[in-house]
Amino acid sequence: MKILSERYVPLVVTVGQVVIFPYYILWLKEASLTFTLFTWLFAAFSFSAALGYRLFQARKKPAISFIPFLYMGMGGIYLLVGNISTSFEVLPYLTLIFQVILGFLQGYHHAWHIMQNTFRLHAINHYLLVGMIMVGLSFVKIISPAIFITVFGTILFICGLVFLFKKNKDSVIFKLGDNEETEVE
Amino acid sequence: METSPRNNKKQSIHKNPWFLGTLVCIFVISVLVNIPVEKRKYGLTQSSLTTDYTSLLPERIDRIVKAGSRTELQKIVKEANENRQQISIAGLQHSQGGHTYYKDSIVLDMKTFNKILKIDKQHKTIKVETGATWEDVQEAIQPYGLALKVTQSQSIFTIGGSLSVNAHGRDITFGPMAGTVREMTILTPTGDIKTVTRNDSEEWMKYVFGGYGLFGVILDVTLELTENDVYTIHTEELKTNEYEAYFSNLLRNDGTSMHYARVSVAPHSFLNEMYVIDYKNTGKKDHQTELKKERGARFGKLALDIGRQGGALEDLFWENQKLLIKSLDGDEITRNNAMRGNSAFMEFTKPGRVEVLQEFFVPVAQFEEYISDLRRFLPSNDKNEDFKIHNITVRYAAKDDYTYLNYAKGDMFGLVILIQHGLKEKEIDHAKAIIQGWTDLTLKHGGGYYLPYYQYQTIEQFRKIYPSWEMFHEEKIKRDPNGVFQNIFYDYYFE
Ligand SMILES: Cc1cc2nc3c(=O)[nH]c(=O)nc-3n(C[C@H](O)[C@H](O)[C@H](O)COP(=O)(O)OP(=O)(O)OC[C@H]3O[C@@H](n4cnc5c(N)ncnc54)[C@H](O)[C@@H]3O)c2cc1C
Numbered sequence: 001m002k003i004l005s006e007r008y009v010p011l012v013v014t015v016g017q018v019v020i021f022p023y024y025i026l027w028l029k030e031a032s033l034t035f036t037l038f039t040w041l042f043a044a045f046s047f048s049a050a051l052g053y054r055l056f057q058a059r060k061k062p063a064i065s066f067i068p069f070l071y072m073g074m075g076g077i078y079l080l081v082g083n084i085s086t087s088f089e090v091l092p093y094l095t096l097i098f099q100v101i102l103g104f105l106q107g108y109h110h111a112w113h114i115m116q117n118t119f120r121l122h123a124i125n126h127y128l129l130v131g132m133i134m135v136g137l138s139f140v141k142i143i144s145p146a147i148f149i150t151v152f153g154t155i156l157f158i159c160g161l162v163f164l165f166k167k168n169k170d171s172v173i174f175k176l177g178d179n180e181e182t183e184v185e
Numbered sequence: 186m187e188t189s190p191r192n193n194k195k196q197s198i199h200k201n202p203w204f205l206g207t208l209v210c211i212f213v214i215s216v217l218v219n220i221p222v223e224k225r226k227y228g229l230t231q232s233s234l235t236t237d238y239t240s241l242l243p244e245r246i247d248r249i250v251k252a253g254s255r256t257e258l259q260k261i262v263k264e265a266n267e268n269r270q271q272i273s274i275a276g277l278q279h280s281q282g283g284h285t286y287y288k289d290s291i292v293l294d295m296k297t298f299n300k301i302l303k304i305d306k307q308h309k310t311i312k313v314e315t316g317a318t319w320e321d322v323q324e325a326i327q328p329y330g331l332a333l334k335v336t337q338s339q340s341i342f343t344i345g346g347s348l349s350v351n352a353h354g355r356d357i358t359f360g361p362m363a364g365t366v367r368e369m370t371i372l373t374p375t376g377d378i379k380t381v382t383r384n385d386s387e388e389w390m391k392y393v394f395g396g397y398g399l400f401g402v403i404l405d406v407t408l409e410l411t412e413n414d415v416y417t418i419h420t421e422e423l424k425t426n427e428y429e430a431y432f433s434n435l436l437r438n439d440g441t442s443m444h445y446a447r448v449s450v451a452p453h454s455f456l457n458e459m460y461v462i463d464y465k466n467t468g469k470k471d472h473q474t475e476l477k478k479e480r481g482a483r484f485g486k487l488a489l490d491i492g493r494q495g496g497a498l499e500d501l502f503w504e505n506q507k508l509l510i511k512s513l514d515g516d517e518i519t520r521n522n523a524m525r526g527n528s529a530f531m532e533f534t535k536p537g538r539v540e541v542l543q544e545f546f547v548p549v550a551q552f553e554e555y556i557s558d559l560r561r562f563l564p565s566n567d568k569n570e571d572f573k574i575h576n577i578t579v580r581y582a583a584k585d586d587y588t589y590l591n592y593a594k595g596d597m598f599g600l601v602i603l604i605q606h607g608l609k610e611k612e613i614d615h616a617k618a619i620i621q622g623w624t625d626l627t628l629k630h631g632g633g634y635y636l637p638y639y640q641y642q643t644i645e646q647f648r649k650i651y652p653s654w655e656m657f658h659e660e661k662i663k664r665d666p667n668g669v670f671q672n673i674f675y676d677y678y679f680e
Binding site: 037043044047050058089093100 | 200201202205206208209212213216217219220221223490534535
């Protein structure tokens with residue numbers, strides 16, 4: 001079970017993030033009033049991802065202890081995005097906060113993920129799965145981003161719970177820093 | 186590949202968590218302050234329904250014609266006469282009662298008809314096409330050290346749209362806007378192009394100005410200008426019962442050229458406190474100061490949004506407004522810049538609600554009695570009411586003998602009211618009932634209301650306040666026998 005969750009949950013998350021991207025973009029476009037703001041929101045995501053990535057490398061606590069919360073955090077944000085019904089006045093502000101949190105979590109997750117043994121195994125599966133799901137989605141006529149974003153948010157949240165549950169169960173046997181590279185600078 | 190220690194150090198700076206954290210913070214703050222104010226969506230469209238500034242009266246139109254040449258416009262008007270079609274005229278559509286469109290009409294979009302034709306520095310005049318905005322005119326005349334005589338408080342309107350409502354603003358010396366036009370070229374409802382002056386025996390100007398686009402298209406006008414004077418801003422806090430005397434004194438001593446005031450709508454000082462802003466002559470002229478751009482709209486809007494919450498927050502907003510105004514005391518400003526009030530901070534786009542303007546005119550000598558009656562009529566705290574008042578600005582509107590459908594039959598104060606209410610039928614009816622009551626109260630004091638806004642008033646109220654409506658109507662039928670120029674405003678009040 002541990003193997004399964006550790007092996008497949010990151011795959012679900014990375015594939016899901018790429019698949020949800022077009023829907024998230026549709027939503028983001030609606031939420032940003034101008035093209036400039038649209039691009040700035042991406043920039044905020046990127047800067048924050050760099051910070052997340054770097055903080056993973058500089059962490060003191062074992063990384064794995066954060067991962068379930070990271071999934072739940074991402075899931076929570078996507079759930080909020082999918083269900084938000086606020087006035088257009090505040091939406092750009094909320095979106096900026098969402099972008100910063102998502103960017104941070106994604107950067108952190110990526111830094112952790114690439115250090116897992118399963119990462120290289122995932123790469124091919126990841127690309128193939130994304131391709132197939134995208135083709136599949138082209139036949140789905142529901143184009144409301146909110147529905148997809150909510151579903152993805154729920155999946156992420158469940159992934160977080162699975163991971164958390166497994167981590168607690170296996171904490172005794174889990175060896176810290178198993179797959180982690182030492183920082184070289 | 187080998188790297189030197191120096192290079193290593195350089196590389197690592199951008200990987201430093203503190204550096205990255207600071208970058209994220211700075212970036213987020215800069216995005217936050219630069220998130221644009223959301224603009225309301227309105228305007229001319231053929232694919233869906235056309236609206237104006239408030240979107241209260243959506244209507245399908247036949248087509249939009251972007252005004253190009255005079256002959257093209259003339260052809261459209263002549264064809265409309267032959268084919269019994271109707272035409273409406275649109276400037277920037279800041280009017281709020283369907284003045285710029287009509288069901289199945291051809292809408293002339295005048296915004297593209299905006300050339301500056303001639304500036305005469307010696308006689309201080311400008312000849313300009315009427316789709317130009319005040320801003321366009323200011324940009325053209327500012328290098329010559331010239332300024333407009335009369336405009337609205339902001340420069341965002343077209344000249345055609347402004348003259349068609351005979352607008353007024355902060356100037357207190359030059360009288361009505363219509364009086365600042367020396368010459369006008371008009372495309373009449375029957376398709377003739379005429380150039381007329383104030384002495385024209387047919388009195389075209391008297392019908393066209395304040396004529397709401399019903400007497401043909403104003404093609405160009407020659408406007409009288411004045412010097413771009415430099416003023417010192419004087420601000421003062423007053424009680425509303427002191428204002429009449431204060432203003433009479435201001436008019437008597439001709440040291441002040443522009444003026445406006447704001448009355449509190451906050452619960453604790455409701456219609457009791459006010460502040461005034463005077464622009465006092467310094468004797469200096471200006472040729473160089475840049476025209477100011479709107480800045481800080483986001484913060485202005487945030488402050489207004491706080492005021493919009495009502496109750497204690499509206500009190501807080503009022504106290505802050507007073508502080509802000511006090512901080513302007515003693516500053517210098519050019520005439521051109523004093524005519525460029527901000528507007529973006531007023532944007533409001535909450536689904537299911539609308540913000541509208543109404544303006545009531547009351548004779549100068551009646552102000553005090555009017556305000557005390559109004560205090561009894563309106564609730565001081567509208568926090569839990571659907572009908573909310575967010576602002577009252579007071580301006581002076583001098584007696585107008587230049588237009589027939591005139592709102593200033595004597596020297597008046599215009600009270601511009603910023604109102605918010607819901608869009609459900611019940612809520613609109615409630616707003617109508619309040620505004621009709623308010624109109625009756627104004628009428629009791631010998632006042633009236635301004636016509637570019639949404640028609641909350643009844644036809645009876647309109648007729649009482651504008652007794653010349655009948656003559657206006659007869660003349661409309663005479664000069665536009667085929668009823669070519671049409672809009673929702675005319676349909677409501679006259680047909
Ligand atoms: C935020 C705000 C602030 C305002 N402040 C002031 C103020 O300080 N003082 C004041 O007096 N008013 C004020 N108004 C009202 C404003 O002056 C009028 O609504 C004015 O008509 C707006 O100009 P516009 O270019 O948007 O005209 P539009 O709304 O496009 O047109 C107004 C009328 O003019 C007619 N028209 C337009 N162009 C021509 C033309 N070339 N020939 C013939 N007819 C034409 C139209 O048919 C219509 O009937 C304000 C309105 C708003 C929304």
